[in-house]
Amino acid sequence: MSLSRRRKKHEEPEHEGPDERWMASYMDMVTVLMCLFIVLFAMSAVDQDKYVQLRNSLATGFGQVESEETDVSAGVVVPAELVEEEGEGFTDIELALEEVEELEELREQIRSSLAASGLEHTVSFTIDERGLTVRLVGSETFFDTNSIALAPTAIGVLNASGPPIATSPYSVSIEGHADGRPAMAPYPTNWELASGRATAVLRYLVEATGVPATRIGAVGFGSARPLVEEVSPEAQATNRRVDIVVLSALPEAVRSLIPGLVAEGAG
Numbered sequence: 001m002s003l004s005r006r007r008k009k010h011e012e013p014e015h016e017g018p019d020e021r022w023m024a025s026y027m028d029m030v031t032v033l034m035c036l037f038i039v040l041f042a043m044s045a046v047d048q049d050k051y052v053q054l055r056n057s058l059a060t061g062f063g064q065v066e067s068e069e070t071d072v073s074a075g076v077v078v079p080a081e082l083v084e085e086e087g088e089g090f091t092d093i094e095l096a097l098e099e100v101e102e103l104e105e106l107r108e109q110i111r112s113s114l115a116a117s118g119l120e121h122t123v124s125f126t127i128d129e130r131g132l133t134v135r136l137v138g139s140e141t142f143f144d145t146n147s148i149a150l151a152p153t154a155i156g157v158l159n160a161s162g163p164p165i166a167t168s169p170y171s172v173s174i175e176g177h178a179d180g181r182p183a184m185a186p187y188p189t190n191w192e193l194a195s196g197r198a199t200a201v202l203r204y205l206v207e208a209t210g211v212p213a214t215r216i217g218a219v220g221f222g223s224a225r226p227l228v229e230e231v232s233p234e235a236q237a238t239n240r241r242v243d244i245v246v247l248s249a250l251p252e253a254v255r256s257l258i259p260g261l262v263a264e265g266a267g
Contacts, residue, residue, distance in 0.1 A: 096257035099250055100265070103132045106168055106246065110134060113160035122157055127262050129255040131170065131248040134161055136201075137241045146184050148196035150204060158201065162209020165246060171215040173245040174202045179236040180223045195220025201242050 090098075107125050114120040122141060126133040136142050142154035150158070165172060176198030178190035187193040198218040205211040226239040248255050 092254045093257060093261075095250060095254045096261055099248055099254070100127065100258055100261050103127050103246070103248070106164055106170075107132055109164040110161050113164065114157065117156050117160050119153070119156050119160060122153060123161075128259050129248075129252075130245055132246040134244040134246070135241055136244070137238060142242065143197055143200075146187070146193070148193070148200045150200055154201070155204065158204050158209060161244065162205045162211055165205070165244070166210040166212070168246065170246045171249065172205070172211060172217075173243075173247055174198045174205070174216065174218040175243040175245060176201075176218070176220040177225060177239060177241050177243070178223045179239045180226065180230050181236065190222040191220050193220075194222050197242055201244065205244075 104127065107127065111120055111125070114123065122136070124135045124137060126135065136154065136157060142151050142157070143149065144151060176194035176196070178194045183190045183193055187196070195218070198220050202216055202218040206213050206216060223239070227241075228235045228238050230236050230239060248258070
């Protein structure tokens, strides 16, 4: 038998039909392209804040970046406002409780100073979602009729209230209010009268008691925000007031919890 015949005899039988081995490579390429387009779509709609949080969380989780603001166990970046100096996160309720305690401490400092001067009954206190309000009620107690000049009682109250506020970290809003009676000359409206009284209180707190000018402001609301319906002279006196509002700087979600905590404490 010739060499060519023996070689043909031992050769594998020829494959019948088209060669489909290229399909495996083609399917791999399609899969890679699909993944590429999914990634491109996801990147086109990325939320920058969530991307930064995810990046920081992954980096910390894999030990690539040290971060005191990342909860490694949960892989979640703790918001900056909820992080202590040591990096421990607090819940909203814990932050609100701490704020109530600090505002109550400031209130007691002011109350004690007023009591030492026999003036503890000349103001009222309120702690709510805005912060601590020291309310100077009844304009004749603190101002002469249709005047923005501070009466002796007002000066005594401000001398007692100003130093504790000055040493606190809070910003302060001085808010003037008038009753609903028409204004008299030299003030064309109650806006000017209320604003003038608020400014007089602000100036005294800054110039005489050391409250930093960088964190205090004054505003006049005229008669637009009465506390009660004016059906009597006593009601009018309630609406004639200057409020010293010590403002909380916490996020709104935390501050909204303060009234409920104060009510629970009072109960």
